[in-house]
Amino acid sequence: MAERPRLRRVAIVGASLAGITAAESLRARGFRGDITMLGAERHRPYDRPPLSKHLLSGGWAADRTQLRSTEALAGLDLEWRLGQPAVWLDPVARDITLADGSTLGYDAALLCTGTTARQIPHPAQLSGVHTLRTLDDALAIRTALDRSPRVAVVGGGFIGAEVAAEARRRGLSVTMVEALPVPMSRGLGQRMGQLCADLHLRHGVDVRCGVTVRAFEGDRRLQRVLLSDGATVDADLAVVGIGSVPATDWLSGSGIELDDGVVCDPFCRTSAPGVYAAGDVARWHNGLFGVRARIEHWTNAREQAIAAVGTMLADYGAGDAPAPYSPVPYVWSDQYGSRIQVAGRPSPHADAVRVIHRDDATDATVAVYRDGDTLVGALAVNAPKLLLPYRRMIAARTRWEDALAVR
């Protein structure tokens, strides 16, 4: 067997949640070598969920989104290369090239470049059309909201929903444009999607389903949105939340296998030796559900980064053999003062969902989802406590009937 290279230099590409968690985990597990954090953005690691919540509302200043204090970061003893993206990785030479042409050698690299927001093409000179992925995006949208615009939200997913809720909180007129017949129905099914849609309707959002955007129009500034059904929506601000694209362009041609993200084995290894991936960008086979997928949620970015570091250290002889990474996905969203939480992998099929709790007084709902006769997902609206046991049961592959028996 070839002699195992020593692990002296780790490069972490993507200085966000997965990246900083990995750096912390390396140090916590005793790695004393060099860690270089490469980040396309000029910001130190910050948290994204507050961007569409506390930051948009003005409740938080930008610096409160910092994931770690300056002192905590200093204690990690990291080398920072912020404000310029990595543009190339050579898995044979084991080096990474940055936009300024400089290169950085590594023994092991962790790819956690996340995703970018999917765009709708529009004339570049037309202002007022935004996506929401970065701190800079959020600050620009907040500034736009402060001018009391008429708002069009394109996409009824979590990000669109949170923007709509904030705009309504400010008393602005909001039109939501959703391509599906019911928002969120691809993930949660029609019935539970309708529950989410009802939140918008109750708060005065003009929800247009089954239509897409044909064009954004205006004279330099956005004035109206043309829809596929021929309707026109007057708007000064459009926020487009129609999904995201894994940030892997810079890897194409590198030899690292890509397929809607960086393809990983169940231990977070990519196809190149010494290269690992974690967070929104990683796509792997989750043995718990038997599916190959990416998870674009906060909790996963953190847990997967820790798992990837475990594999990395083990591969270099500095830790125990890892277990396959097979988490129960989890995401939450705050809208109109309601908290929506989803655990596991809900199925959109109508016969797969069962509402097991409903309380009109607190507007609380809990629904569970099955795949065949196994519990695979749970949704809670305003009922965080009731979700807890199902999280455990999903991880344990509990039979549907047994799950329903627990009340």
Place this chain on the structure above:
Amino acid sequence: MEITVDPDKCCGYGDCVLTAPELFDLGGDGVAVLLVEEVREDQRADVEAAAASCPVAAIVVHG
């Protein structure tokens, strides 16, 4: 020993509740709450384990 939970940070998934159910619960608003007025010294290990389990470091043990 004083324990605080930062409600703005807490994401309400209840890792702390699963770790130390006798000390933490989730409130109706989805924020973790401490169940006891005073954490005894013999519960220190439990409360520290709960704080360590919190993905967002919302639980801080003072003293």
